Amino acid sequence: MRETERDIPISESWGEGLVSFAAGENVHLEVRLESVHEGILASGIAEARYTGECGRCLTAIEAPVEVEFQELFAYPGDEANDFEVQDDHVDLENLVRDALVLSLPFQPVCRPDCPGLDPVTGERLADVPNGEPQQSTDPRWDALAQFTSEPAEGAEDAPGSQT
Incomplete structure (x- = not known):
């Protein structure tokens, strides 16, 4: 030996x-x-x-x-x-x-709780004060922004509506 x-x-x-x-x-x-x-x-x-x-x-x-x-x-x-x-x-x-x-990690991270990058700005979320990604809307959905989740007036009286 x-x-x-x-x-x-x-x-x-x-x-x-x-x-x-x-x-x-x-x-x-x-x-x-x-x-x-x-x-x-x-x-x-x-x-x-x-x-x-x-x-x-x-x-x-x-x-x-x-x-x-x-x-x-x-x-x-x-x-x-x-x-x-x-x-x-x-x-x-x-x-x-x-x-x-x-033995190399498949998804290496700098620390276990690394928040990653902001998908809009590309900034490191660890460097951003609140650490939350900015909320953005998809421009394809902008046309639907005028609609709200509240029912329109008189919708209760419309045929087929439930009361």
Whole structure:
């Protein structure tokens, strides 16, 4: 068994969408490699920081991610395996990348109660004093604005009205 701890820089950006791990960002790895009958069992923890934009208000965000991983790297043989030992080495890049990228939030937010943007003005609602979006009317409904919800005079006497 071997245990190692390393900081490895990411060569290219990992992840797509609103948040990702930027190229050059360091991934901190704590890895335990154990020899087992079928191959080498790699387990450990990967830590990194993602950057991107809030999905509601589009402000810049940055947050740490910590994931645990475990995978068996099989010795080469007749059966095809996703992870194999090659020349007495294991390549952890795909394993660590997949674990980190899958841990990224689908809808990242700067804070859990982020109110987002005003749909009319585009301002961040967190910066607006009352924090409420401005009420706007759809111009397609302006022609109906002259009608009110109150019944017209004499409507009670009209045929078919209920009293």
